[in-house]
Amino acid sequence: MPNIVFMLVDNLGWGDPGCYGGGSVRMAPTPRIDQLAADGLRLTNFNVESECTPTRAALLTGRYPIRSGNHLVRTVGEHGLAPWEVTLSQLLKGQGYATACFGKWHLGNTPERHPTALGFDEWFGIQDSTGPVFDHLNGKPDTIIRHTSVWEGVAGAPAERIADYDPDARRELDGQVVERASRYITDRAADGQPFFLYVPFTQVHHPNLPHPDFDGASGNGAFADCVMEMDHRAGQVIDAIDDAGLGDDTIIVWASDNGPPSHPTLGAQGSTGPFRGCLGSAYEGQLRVPCIIRWPGTIDTGRVSDEMVSVLDFYQTFASIAGAEVPTDRAVDSLDLGDFLAGGPSPRDGMLCFVGKTLAAVKWRQYKLHYVEYGIQPGHRYRLELQFPQLFNIAQDPREEWDLLAINLWVSEAMTPMIRDFMRSVHRFPNVPTGGDGPVEGTNLDVLAGRGS
Amino acid sequence: MPNIVFMLVDNLGWGDPGCYGGGSVRMAPTPRIDQLAADGLRLTNFNVESECTPTRAALLTGRYPIRSGNHLVRTVGEHGLAPWEVTLSQLLKGQGYATACFGKWHLGNTPERHPTALGFDEWFGIQDSTGPVFDHLNGKPDTIIRHTSVWEGVAGAPAERIADYDPDARRELDGQVVERASRYITDRAADGQPFFLYVPFTQVHHPNLPHPDFDGASGNGAFADCVMEMDHRAGQVIDAIDDAGLGDDTIIVWASDNGPPSHPTLGAQGSTGPFRGCLGSAYEGQLRVPCIIRWPGTIDTGRVSDEMVSVLDFYQTFASIAGAEVPTDRAVDSLDLGDFLAGGPSPRDGMLCFVGKTLAAVKWRQYKLHYVEYGIQPGHRYRLELQFPQLFNIAQDPREEWDLLAINLWVSEAMTPMIRDFMRSVHRFPNVPTGGDGPVEGTNLDVLAGRGS
Numbered sequence: 042m043p044n045i046v047f048m049l050v051d052n053l054g055w056g057d058p059g060c061y062g063g064g065s066v067r068m069a070p071t072p073r074i075d076q077l078a079a080d081g082l083r084l085t086n087f088n089v090e091s092e093c094t095p096t097r098a099a100l101l102t103g104r105y106p107i108r109s110g111n112h113l114v115r116t117v118g119e120h121g122l123a124p125w126e127v128t129l130s131q132l133l134k135g136q137g138y139a140t141a142c143f144g145k146w147h148l149g150n151t152p153e154r155h156p157t158a159l160g161f162d163e164w165f166g167i168q169d170s171t172g173p174v175f176d177h178l179n180g181k182p183d184t185i186i187r188h189t190s191v192w193e194g195v196a197g198a199p200a201e202r203i204a205d206y207d208p209d210a211r212r213e214l215d216g217q218v219v220e221r222a223s224r225y226i227t228d229r230a231a232d233g234q235p236f237f238l239y240v241p242f243t244q245v246h247h248p249n250l251p252h253p254d255f256d257g258a259s260g261n262g263a264f265a266d267c268v269m270e271m272d273h274r275a276g277q278v279i280d281a282i283d284d285a286g287l288g289d290d291t292i293i294v295w296a297s298d299n300g301p302p303s304h305p306t307l308g309a310q311g312s313t314g315p316f317r318g319c320l321g322s323a324y325e326g327q328l329r330v331p332c333i334i335r336w337p338g339t340i341d342t343g344r345v346s347d348e349m350v351s352v353l354d355f356y357q358t359f360a361s362i363a364g365a366e367v368p369t370d371r372a373v374d375s376l377d378l379g380d381f382l383a384g385g386p387s388p389r390d391g392m393l394c395f396v397g398k399t400l401a402a403v404k405w406r407q408y409k410l411h412y413v414e415y416g417i418q419p420g421h422r423y424r425l426e427l428q429f430p431q432l433f434n435i436a437q438d439p440r441e442e443w444d445l446l447a448i449n450l451w452v453s454e455a456m457t458p459m460i461r462d463f464m465r466s467v468h469r470f471p472n473v474p475t476g477g478d479g480p481v482e483g484t485n486l487d488v489l490a491g492r493g494s
Numbered sequence: 495m496p497n498i499v500f501m502l503v504d505n506l507g508w509g510d511p512g513c514y515g516g517g518s519v520r521m522a523p524t525p526r527i528d529q530l531a532a533d534g535l536r537l538t539n540f541n542v543e544s545e546c547t548p549t550r551a552a553l554l555t556g557r558y559p560i561r562s563g564n565h566l567v568r569t570v571g572e573h574g575l576a577p578w579e580v581t582l583s584q585l586l587k588g589q590g591y592a593t594a595c596f597g598k599w600h601l602g603n604t605p606e607r608h609p610t611a612l613g614f615d616e617w618f619g620i621q622d623s624t625g626p627v628f629d630h631l632n633g634k635p636d637t638i639i640r641h642t643s644v645w646e647g648v649a650g651a652p653a654e655r656i657a658d659y660d661p662d663a664r665r666e667l668d669g670q671v672v673e674r675a676s677r678y679i680t681d682r683a684a685d686g687q688p689f690f691l692y693v694p695f696t697q698v699h700h701p702n703l704p705h706p707d708f709d710g711a712s713g714n715g716a717f718a719d720c721v722m723e724m725d726h727r728a729g730q731v732i733d734a735i736d737d738a739g740l741g742d743d744t745i746i747v748w749a750s751d752n753g754p755p756s757h758p759t760l761g762a763q764g765s766t767g768p769f770r771g772c773l774g775s776a777y778e779g780q781l782r783v784p785c786i787i788r789w790p791g792t793i794d795t796g797r798v799s800d801e802m803v804s805v806l807d808f809y810q811t812f813a814s815i816a817g818a819e820v821p822t823d824r825a826v827d828s829l830d831l832g833d834f835l836a837g838g839p840s841p842r843d844g845m846l847c848f849v850g851k852t853l854a855a856v857k858w859r860q861y862k863l864h865y866v867e868y869g870i871q872p873g874h875r876y877r878l879e880l881q882f883p884q885l886f887n888i889a890q891d892p893r894e895e896w897d898l899l900a901i902n903l904w905v906s907e908a909m910t911p912m913i914r915d916f917m918r919s920v921h922r923f924p925n926v927p928t929g930g931d932g933p934v935e936g937t938n939l940d941v942l943a944g945r946g947s
Contacts, residue, residue: 056768056892062515063768065800066538068860068889085519261860261889309891315509315516315765347518407521407714419895436521436714438762439509442872 042136042235042363043336044291046226047355048278049100049239050271051093051145051171051246053297055329056314057268061085063312068261069268073276074333077295081335082344082382088328088404089299089352091396092321093170094121094147096298096352097241101128101148101159103356103367103375105393105463110473111148113397116169121149122159123473129356130160132365133237141225143218144241145170157194161239165193165221167206167214171246177207178248212250215242219274223281230285237359240278241298244271247307264310292362293335294355300327303417315439321422322415323394323401324441340382348387349404354378372466391459399424399485403456407436410446410453412485495589495688495816496789497744499679500808501731502553502692503724504546504598504624504699506750508782509767510721514538516765522718526729527786530748534788535797535835541781541857542752542805544849545774546623547574547600549751549805550694554581554601554612556809556820556828558846558916563926564601566850569622574602575612576926582809583613585818586690594678596671597694598623610647614692618646618674620659620667624699630660631701665703668695672727676734683738690812693731694751697724700760717763745815746788747808753780756870768892774875775868776847776854777894793835801840802857807831825919844912852877852938856909860889863899863906865938 057063058071060078089096090106098104098111101122106112109126122128130140141163142156147170149155156164173189191210194200204210222240229236244251249263251270259265275295282291301311303319318324332350334340357375360367367373376388391405402411410432414425432446432453446453510516512524513531542549543559551557551564554575559565562579575581583593594616595609600623602608609617626642644663647653657663675693682689697704702716704723712718728748735744754764756772771777785803787793810828813820820826829841844858855864863885867878885899885906899906 056515059798062509065798066768066889066892068800261887264890309887309896312768312892314768315519345512345518347521434714434762436519437717439519439765443762 042138044229044236044238044282044287045133045138045359045362046222046238046278046282046291046293047100047240048275048293048295049097049144049241050275050295050297051241051243052299052301052311052320053245053268053271053331054301054311054313055316055326055331056312057245057301058272058331060333061331062314063268067265067268067312069259069265069272071268071272073272073279074295074331077275077279077293077335078333078343078345080337080342081293081333082340082346084332084334084350085329085345085347087296087330087332087350087352088392089297089330091323091327091394091401092299095395097146097148098122099351099353100355101130102126103129103353103373104371105353105374105395107395107398108372108374108467108470108472112395114147114170116173119151121151121154124153124158126159127368127371128160129359130156130237130239132160132356132360132367133363134160134162136363136365137235138363139229139234139236140239141222141236142166142239142241143221143225144215144239145243146241152199155192155194155200157196157198157200162196163194163225164200166191166218166241167243168192171206171211171243171248174206174208174211174248174250208248208250211243211248212252215244215270215274216252218242219277222278226278226281226285226287230287242271242274244274245311247302247310249310289337291336292359294332295334296332296352297330300330305420317440317442318415319417321396322417323396323411323413324415325409325435325439328394328404334382336382341384344384346381346387348381349389349392349406350378350381350387351376351389351392353392354389358382370470372470391456393459393463400460403459404435405452405456405459407434408449408452408456409433409435409441410456411441495591497682497689497691497735497740498586498591498812499675499691499731499735499744499746500553500693501728501746501748502550502597502694503728503748503750504694504696505752505754505764505773506698506721506724506784507754507764507766507779508769508784509765510698510754511725511784513786514784515767516721520718520721520765521714522712522721522725524721524725526725526732527748527784530728530732530746530786530788531796531798533790533795534746534786535793535799537785537787537803538782538798538800539802540749540783540785540805541802541845542750542783544776544780544847544854545752548848550599550601551575552804552806553808554583555579556582556806556826557824558806558827558848560848560851561825561827561920561923561925565848567600567623569626572604574604574607577606577611579612580821580824581613582812583609583690583692585613585809585813585820586816587613587615589816589818590688591816592682592687592689593692594675594689595619595692595694596674596678597668597692598696599694605652608645608647608653610649610651610653615649616647616678617653619644619671619694620696621645624659624664624696624701627659627661627664627701627703661701661703664696664701665705668697668723668727669705669707671695672730675731679731679734679738679740683740695724695727697727698764700755700763702763742790744789747785748787749785749805750783753783758873770893770895771868772870774849775870776849776864776866777868778862778888778892781847781857787835789835794837797837799834799840801834802842802845802859803831803834803840804829804842804845806845807842811835823923825923844909846912846916853913856912857888858905858909858912860887861902861905861909862886862888862894863909864894
């Protein structure tokens with residue numbers, strides 16, 4: 042059974058790495074990521090959920106995050122992965138894998154929802170996000186900022202706070218993550234146990250505070266410095282795998298969790314490449330992020346694919362590779378990418394695009410139909426109910442500017458069954474109600490599926 | 495002396511070729527262009543003028559087009575390159591080069607301004623642009639459309655209309671251009687004369703009418719079909735060079751003339767990649783277009799450079815390579831790229847960005863300062879005098895959204911001397927007044943150079 046190392050970058054846009062048209066164009070070269078692409082498969086139509094927590098929930102459960110109550114980033118109240126979810130780490134652990142999570146969790150900040158309670162043998166990192174580091178920078182009271190901490194734990198015992206997550210810690214964290222990851226890889230090479238190593242980096246999320254070694258490295262500001270650090274960190278993990286002699290036995294996935302944010306107080310962050318939108322929207326600039334997969338012997342080197350893949354799909358894919366059964370007592374939306382990785386077509390030709398609980402759009406082949414517009418204007422974000430849905434051909438029109446609905450009504454008819462199937466599955470397997478905002482019936486789904494008025 | 499083959503595509507955006515992030519992402523793979531990049535130098539900061547005629551004037555004269563009266567596309571009245579311009583083709587012809595132009599001219603439609611009057615031994619193609627083909631499609635009177643024709647000529651005699659430029663001719667033209675270009679290359683290989691072959695293709699300009707062989711090739715509409723034809727045509731020219739055994743002795747340049755257009759009646763056309771703007775603006779989506787240069791033995795394979803280069807610079811570069819002297823009785827804005835092509839830095843760190851006669855912006859290193867905004871809104875284009883200039887760091891912010899002027903005033907001071915130097919040169923060598931819109935003094939330049947009020 043191959044080892045699986047999954048690196049997830051925070052808030053990196055489709056257009057940021059060099060092999061996606063960024064890199065030196067942004068004065069932030071990414072030679073290690075570019076090399077990883079040359080050695081494996083570069084996906085140009087890899088899709089995530091609408092923000093950080095939903096994407097991570099989709100990755101670890103194979104379920105649309107609305108099913109598990111993880112359709113939004115939350116910071117207060119009970120939230121995250123409920124203990125009855127069956128995570129990818131649990132599936133792999135059940136097949137004899139050692140499992141570890143080093144980095145940002147963002148799927149719950151109570152003991153029963155920490156990584157070490159959900160299938161990971163070890164955890165080091167932060168439980169929430171990096172945004173609260175701003176509270177330190179802005180002089181918030183200690184009581185507010187103390188819940189942002191660096192944690193450490195092992196399965197079977199509560200995790201422990203080991204440090205504040207303050208600006209200095211923020212600069213150091215990904216270096217420490219890589220140190221732990223490298224040691225973990227070396228140890229597993231020594232003991233021969235197959236492993237699933239999940240490395241959710243905290244870079245390049247704001248505030249843009251790079252490690253001191255990368256401060257000024259780009260000559261073009263802190264965001265570019267962070268991109269260069271991010272590239273270097275991925276390279277260190279790859280080196281640890283290769284130096285341990287595990288290159289041929291390890292599937293490496295490197296991906297981003299969502300598109301770059303846009304907010305006046307942040308200034309320029311990541312690039313969405315040719316695509317419209319930003320973090321939190323249902324445009325391609327949010328949904329479509331970089332993803333590279335290296336698996337020598339199975340994936341041809343230098344392959345590039347525009348076939349549709351979702352972050353949901355790793356769940357079923359890795360379960361199949363490890364011989365694990367995915368649960369049948371709940372809805373699972375993950376598709377098996379096994380044939381695709383070996384050179385065949387992707388099994389996926391469509392997906393639902395939620396923003397929070399709203400079904401904002403449906404993607405099918407090169408088309409996307411928007412029901413609700415989540416947009417940005419200078420200075421504010423807005424949510425606009427569309428009187429008529431808008432249909433875009435993304436391959437013709439990556440900026441999603443030219444509404445084709447009037448002359449392509451057939452496309453919307455091809456999409457409606459996807460919504461209806463989803464609704465049927467929800468009625469069979471109700472969504473997990475968390476966070477106090479009620480079950481799915483409060484959304485626009487009934488209407489879109491043709492059941493409501 | 496190396497042969498020079500310069501292919502210019504019409505209206506292709508930075509983001510259209512596969513090696514620039516388009517290709518299969520747009521369902522229009524560009525394997526030949528991608529291979530050309532792998533075999534040579536791919537420029538990611540290659541800059542052109544604000545539209546078709548200005549770029550072509552800059553290429554062939556090495557002068558900002560406002561100097562030669564070619565700062566706008568015009569279709570009526572006397573326009574184009576005046577007979578007293580010294581073209582690149584004339585310089586090379588003077589050094590013993592055979593010269594030919596096959597394709598779209600757009601630098602004058604009177605006999606003394608045709609290519610064969612300005613240094614090209616042979617010409618086949620159209621004198622103006624492809625837009626008037628719409629007149630045929632829209633049933634305009636024959637008297638209006640008859641001035642759009644396919645022409646043929648040799649130096650020393652007036653060129654002749656040989657066919658209407660109607661929709662069928664539009665589909666066939668680039669195929670015919672390649673046929674002529676290939677024969678020309680084979681003939682020069684036989685007679686051993688060095689040559690300058692200028693191939694300004696008519697694709698991928700609207701109306702999107704591909705050659706019948708490419709009709710439906712992409713499965714994603716006529717624009718994508720045209721991109722695939724464009725790639726194939728470039729490949730045919732490259733094959734002709736290589737098949738004739740001239741690969742090692744030939745500099746191949748392949749570039750676009752401007753960014754993609756945006757207009758409601760056209761629908762989605764090319765992609766500007768990560769950049770803002772469209773044809774006719776001063777944003778990077780217009781200025782920055784794809785450009786690849788192959789020159790075996792001098793240019794390393796697989797090189798990618800974000801150093802600034804202008805279409806102006808080929809004039810001095812090719813003159814130096816051929817041992818020709820550029821004129822000193824006029825202002826020439828071209829810089830010698832010789833060292834750059836051999837692996838050194840680009841000599842250019844700034845440029846003036848005109849839209850028509852207006853100095854819309856100045857570009858310097860990674861910064862751009864806009865004085866006048868040329869924008870698009872759904873349904874219309876606008877020109878907005880900015881009360882305060884806007885400063886963007888393009889490397890941080892390719893969409894030119896985050897104005898940094900207030901915190902980077904020093905940058906604007908670094909730019910002002912470029913305007914002043916330009917004004918000095920204009921007062922020494924007045925611009926050619928053509929088209930009845932007066933000399934440069936009617937523009938915003940005096941004010942920006944600190945001379946007016």
